[in-house]
Amino acid sequence: MDDQRTAAPDSTAVRVALWRAQHVEIDAQPSVLKDEIGLQLAAPDVNWRERPDMNPRAISGYRAAIVGRARLIEDLVVEQASQGVTQYVILGAGLDTFAQRRPEAASRMRIYEVDRPAAQAWKRQRLIECGYGVPQQLQLVPVDFEAGQSWWDQVTAAGFDASRPAVVASTGVSMYLTRESNIATLRQVAQLAHGSTFAMTFLLPLDLVDTEDRAQHQMVYQRAKAAGTPFVSFFSPAEMLSLAQAEGFRKCEHVSTRMMIDHYFANRSDGLRPSSGEEFLIATT
Numbered sequence: 001m002d003d004q005r006t007a008a009p010d011s012t013a014v015r016v017a018l019w020r021a022q023h024v025e026i027d028a029q030p031s032v033l034k035d036e037i038g039l040q041l042a043a044p045d046v047n048w049r050e051r052p053d054m055n056p057r058a059i060s061g062y063r064a065a066i067v068g069r070a071r072l073i074e075d076l077v078v079e080q081a082s083q084g085v086t087q088y089v090i091l092g093a094g095l096d097t098f099a100q101r102r103p104e105a106a107s108r109m110r111i112y113e114v115d116r117p118a119a120q121a122w123k124r125q126r127l128i129e130c131g132y133g134v135p136q137q138l139q140l141v142p143v144d145f146e147a148g149q150s151w152w153d154q155v156t157a158a159g160f161d162a163s164r165p166a167v168v169a170s171t172g173v174s175m176y177l178t179r180e181s182n183i184a185t186l187r188q189v190a191q192l193a194h195g196s197t198f199a200m201t202f203l204l205p206l207d208l209v210d211t212e213d214r215a216q217h218q219m220v221y222q223r224a225k226a227a228g229t230p231f232v233s234f235f236s237p238a239e240m241l242s243l244a245q246a247e248g249f250r251k252c253e254h255v256s257t258r259m260m261i262d263h264y265f266a267n268r269s270d271g272l273r274p275s276s277g278e279e280f281l282i283a284t285t
Contacts, residue, residue: 010116013119022054027272033071073169080197085197089160090114094119112158121142139155166196173201174203187247208236217277261273
């Protein structure tokens with residue numbers, strides 16, 4: 001069982017939070033996403049900017065991809081909230097800070113952040129220590145996946161109402177799951193109330209990644225494998241759309257890296273753009 005000795009954020013979640021803060025610090029204005037709260041929660045050592053994975057030039061494409069996908073999700077959630085959707089589920093929430101940064105939209109919603117028990121215990125403590133607290137509309141939902149717990153059962157126990165529309169987001173998760181687990185997630189979310197939206201990222205097979213980005217992606221895949229967290233699932237856009245349609249979604253849309261660039265990174269003075277390789281499925285029930 002998790003305790004205070006094991007309570008800690010996932011290293012990937014911390015890296016994502018630091019990249020989001022780094023975007024505000026070093027990239028040209030306007031920022032695609034302004035998030036320095038994740039950095040505050042993570043509280044890294046003073047030399048964090050010297051880390052190899054924070055090298056501004058070497059990882060600019062990954063940094064841009066992280067802030068781009070976060071902005072896309074955020075725009076989607078705010079839009080859905082304006083249309084009366086009041087439930088938002090974040091799978092693999094990490095150091096997500098939507099509830100803290102967008103209080104006007106968050107106050108109209110019930111937000112369910114799903115993550116490992118240790119990570120949730122740590123985040124709860126840090127939110128309190130940093131003065132944000134855990135507002136009533138924010139539910140930190142611990143799910144012990146290794147013990148076979150179901151995120152669906154846990155969010156339902158926390159008050160989620162499957163009969164009402166919701167937004168469910170899953171970014172940076174599908175690559176760690178088997179094909180069967182990804183299909184099971186699609187099948188489950190497709191059962192949500194009419195008008196619900198599922199937004200998930202998926203990795204392209206290496207041969208579909210832009211030529212100039214392949215070597216870097218291959219290196220990242222090798223590092224993930226060496227760290228004991230290998231990427232096991234890759235999908236072409238056509239395959240992902242087909243799977244989502246087969247599981248019962250009413251409308252399915254593929255958002256490519258090129259579309260992200262055109263929408264969020266066009267005409268930037270610094271030329272910042274996300275690397276190819278991770279793309280979006282936006283599916284509605």
